[in-house]
Amino acid sequence: MLPELGLFALILALLLAALQAFFGIAGPALGRDRWLAALPMAVAGQAVMVATAVGCLVAAFVGNDFSVRYVAENSNTALPLFYRVTALWGAHEGSLLLWILLLALWTVAVAASATRLPPRFAARVLGVLGLISAGFLLFTLATSNPFLRLDPAAPDGRDLNPILQDPGLAVHPPILYTGYVGFAVAFAFACAAMIEGRMDQQWARWTRPWTTLAWAFLTCGIALGSFWAYYELGWGGYWFWDPVENASFMPWLAGTALIHSLAVTDKRGLFKSWTLLLAILAFSLSMLGTFLVRSGVLVSVHSFAADPSRGIFILGFLILTIGSALTLYAWRAPLLKSGAGFEFTAREAFLLFNNLLLVTAAATVFAGTLAPLIADTLGLGTLSVGPPYFNPTFMVSMLPLLALLPVGVHAAWKRGHLGEKARLLLYTLAAALVLACGFVFGLYRGGRVLTVIGLTLGIWIIASSLIEPLQRWRRGLSLSRAVLGMSVAHIGIGLLAIALTTVQSYTTERDVALAPGGSSAVGGYEFRLEQLQPVEGANFSGVQATVTVLRNGQAVAVMNPQKRRFWVQQQVTSETSIRMLRGANVLIALGDDLGQGRWSLRIQIRPLVSLIWLAALVMAIGAVLAAADRRYRTARAAAGAPLPAAAQEVA
Amino acid sequence: MNRFLLPLGVFALLAVVLAVGIRHSPDKGLIRSPLIGKPAPQFSLPDLQDPARTVQSAALQGRWYLLNVWGTWCAACRAEHEALLSIAHGRQIGIIGLNWRDTDADARQWLKQLGDPYEHVAVDRDGRTAIDWGVYGAPETFLVNPRGIVVYKHIGELTTQTFNAEILPRVRGGQGS
Numbered sequence: 001m002l003p004e005l006g007l008f009a010l011i012l013a014l015l016l017a018a019l020q021a022f023f024g025i026a027g028p029a030l031g032r033d034r035w036l037a038a039l040p041m042a043v044a045g046q047a048v049m050v051a052t053a054v055g056c057l058v059a060a061f062v063g064n065d066f067s068v069r070y071v072a073e074n075s076n077t078a079l080p081l082f083y084r085v086t087a088l089w090g091a092h093e094g095s096l097l098l099w100i101l102l103l104a105l106w107t108v109a110v111a112a113s114a115t116r117l118p119p120r121f122a123a124r125v126l127g128v129l130g131l132i133s134a135g136f137l138l139f140t141l142a143t144s145n146p147f148l149r150l151d152p153a154a155p156d157g158r159d160l161n162p163i164l165q166d167p168g169l170a171v172h173p174p175i176l177y178t179g180y181v182g183f184a185v186a187f188a189f190a191c192a193a194m195i196e197g198r199m200d201q202q203w204a205r206w207t208r209p210w211t212t213l214a215w216a217f218l219t220c221g222i223a224l225g226s227f228w229a230y231y232e233l234g235w236g237g238y239w240f241w242d243p244v245e246n247a248s249f250m251p252w253l254a255g256t257a258l259i260h261s262l263a264v265t266d267k268r269g270l271f272k273s274w275t276l277l278l279a280i281l282a283f284s285l286s287m288l289g290t291f292l293v294r295s296g297v298l299v300s301v302h303s304f305a306a307d308p309s310r311g312i313f314i315l316g317f318l319i320l321t322i323g324s325a326l327t328l329y330a331w332r333a334p335l336l337k338s339g340a341g342f343e344f345t346a347r348e349a350f351l352l353f354n355n356l357l358l359v360t361a362a363a364t365v366f367a368g369t370l371a372p373l374i375a376d377t378l379g380l381g382t383l384s385v386g387p388p389y390f391n392p393t394f395m396v397s398m399l400p401l402l403a404l405l406p407v408g409v410h411a412a413w414k415r416g417h418l419g420e421k422a423r424l425l426l427y428t429l430a431a432a433l434v435l436a437c438g439f440v441f442g443l444y445r446g447g448r449v450l451t452v453i454g455l456t457l458g459i460w461i462i463a464s465s466l467i468e469p470l471q472r473w474r475r476g477l478s479l480s481r482a483v484l485g486m487s488v489a490h491i492g493i494g495l496l497a498i499a500l501t502t503v504q505s506y507t508t509e510r511d512v513a514l515a516p517g518g519s520s521a522v523g524g525y526e527f528r529l530e531q532l533q534p535v536e537g538a539n540f541s542g543v544q545a546t547v548t549v550l551r552n553g554q555a556v557a558v559m560n561p562q563k564r565r566f567w568v569q570q571q572v573t574s575e576t577s578i579r580m581l582r583g584a585n586v587l588i589a590l591g592d593d594l595g596q597g598r599w600s601l602r603i604q605i606r607p608l609v610s611l612i613w614l615a616a617l618v619m620a621i622g623a624v625l626a627a628a629d630r631r632y633r634t635a636r637a638a639a640g641a642p643l644p645a646a647a648q649e650v651a
Numbered sequence: 652m653n654r655f656l657l658p659l660g661v662f663a664l665l666a667v668v669l670a671v672g673i674r675h676s677p678d679k680g681l682i683r684s685p686l687i688g689k690p691a692p693q694f695s696l697p698d699l700q701d702p703a704r705t706v707q708s709a710a711l712q713g714r715w716y717l718l719n720v721w722g723t724w725c726a727a728c729r730a731e732h733e734a735l736l737s738i739a740h741g742r743q744i745g746i747i748g749l750n751w752r753d754t755d756a757d758a759r760q761w762l763k764q765l766g767d768p769y770e771h772v773a774v775d776r777d778g779r780t781a782i783d784w785g786v787y788g789a790p791e792t793f794l795v796n797p798r799g800i801v802v803y804k805h806i807g808e809l810t811t812q813t814f815n816a817e818i819l820p821r822v823r824g825g826q827g828s
Contacts, residue, residue, distance in 0.1 A: 239783065273655065273728065277658060280658075284662075291669070309675045312673055315669055315670060315673060318666070318669075319666050322662055323662065323666075324664075325657070326659040326662055327659060327825070329658065329659070330653065330656040330659050332654045333655040334653050334655055368667075370668070372688070373668065373672045374668055375670075454790065459746050461769060511779070513777060591778060591782065592752060592777075592778030592782070593752055593778075594752075594776065594777055594778055595753070595754060595776075600777060600778055600779070
């Protein structure tokens, strides 16, 4: 009964979403303000219905109801309870349902804070969100119903893809999707502003906290995905430039540009049309990500189940939403007058470069991701684009971005006076260079020029980000959350630059063949294979190796990589063993039985690799801090108050 | 015309590319291997029947072939052996064996007893070629086209039905490419 109830709830949710879209968009357009009163009901009702549907599917998973096809395909009685719940988003149908649930929750949050917005504007925002939700609900019901029954019911399920049976997967998709879907809010605000013709600074101020929050989730989601790939896929890499990773990275880059462009529009009333375009772009790339992952257009390690008919539906929906948003843009953006100018060394100029470089980076990733598809379409044969393309092209736009960051942060708005800070910046740069050289030639005994540059920039960014908070603190001035958040996020970028440079420059990797008792020296350590033992889990069996790590003859760690064979899907996964030793990640993956008692082992030593994910976390914390700034919560009051000085100058 | 129409134009172009991409995708959708559509990993391994010689992927360029991963310890490999023999007998495509996690003596004994469907059997002693090809478990069969691109992968026991339905049409349909 429950699955039917879930399906029924989804259909009701679709109706409510359609109502929300209609009342929200048509109400203000026709001047029927009474229609707006129905919106909160529609939003809340839709969220309740979607939550009910999700609850029904979870109940089917927990209760091992193998008469539901999706459950039979993705679960098993032997699967631990925790994974039976997270198996919900283990495949396409459930992922989509999660998408819809998160969109409903974001919509509830927007509706709850809509009292700070003019009623008609708020209605339009909710209307656009309703339209997106209706599209995805229709997509689910038409092509990907998770409640389809199986007759006769399966005696047992096919089990969850073993790669996905990991705590990392439990949290990765929900967080990543929260970020993806969050850009829908910025998109809705942009569309509402364009429909209303109200594309002023106020629009940007309302949009800022939502965008920043969504960006924080996306950052965490991508970092978790990278972390999960690092220790679960067994290859020891943290980033593969895989189409699915790129699909989440492109909206991230566009979102980063949007955050900065919104700042200029909010503070100075400039870049208005550009900001609108970026808001459309960020969400379009999120949807394109969904399309790429789910349509089977691109084959990647992540596309566990792809289906062309779904691709056609998403493409149609994509054309409808993005196409109409861009049409609206082409119609409305010309009405915007360009604001006051600014000097070449002012903060606006730096933020312009920031935007150009980030969009260039997004474009290069985009080109690399779609190149195989385009080559195929034009009949140029099959093409594979990998790190040799992505690494250098990406660096070309990222290095200048990092170099401009410390200066841009300290440049004043409008007129580019660095003042006393110019000297401080030079000092920090010199100190950073000395420190970087110390690392490269002292600690690691040599490295490339690029290593020195990367480390210098990373340290410089951190040091220069500390200038403003420290000065304010010393003078006893208050520090707004926005400034603090920005500094923290930039420190995160600096940490990331340091971590990536170190990992790329100083990784040691070796594949060795060892028999029990044998040992091999890799990167200053000796690895001794002690023994191999069978292991048993709830739904798998496997082999576990015991490896003693020695340094100068002293045992410093005992590591236990495993190789698991899952009974139901007969799939083998590698459980790598990772240990922190002297700031470096030592990773051992158990390979194959080579016969005569010998096993292949992959050993990697990556210094500072954990810092990559820590840096992402720091960035996300900074974003959350900035989004919590008090300015945004009093936005309504400010709307009635005299415009800030900067805005008056523009007017 | 205004410059603000440009994004719409770019998007329209992209939509066309994606639409064409979808029409092309059915023959590469629904397949799990990340290797599909990519060049087959190179290998140069000793020949089972004559360890002094090597079996090289480079020498296989310019023709269709099946790469079948097997071992004497694997029950499903035993089950598909009849199918492999009949495929070899049909002479429509050559089969290259990749002997995996096995001993040479066992493997030779097996082929002597059951018949040898393989043109050559490459011996993957250190398991590295299997890692390169992304082998999860035996048996697995890869179809490689004359340009050296992996176009299809079958996991588990290969049957003549699968061969006729999935592999033969690809070989015939792709003759021109």
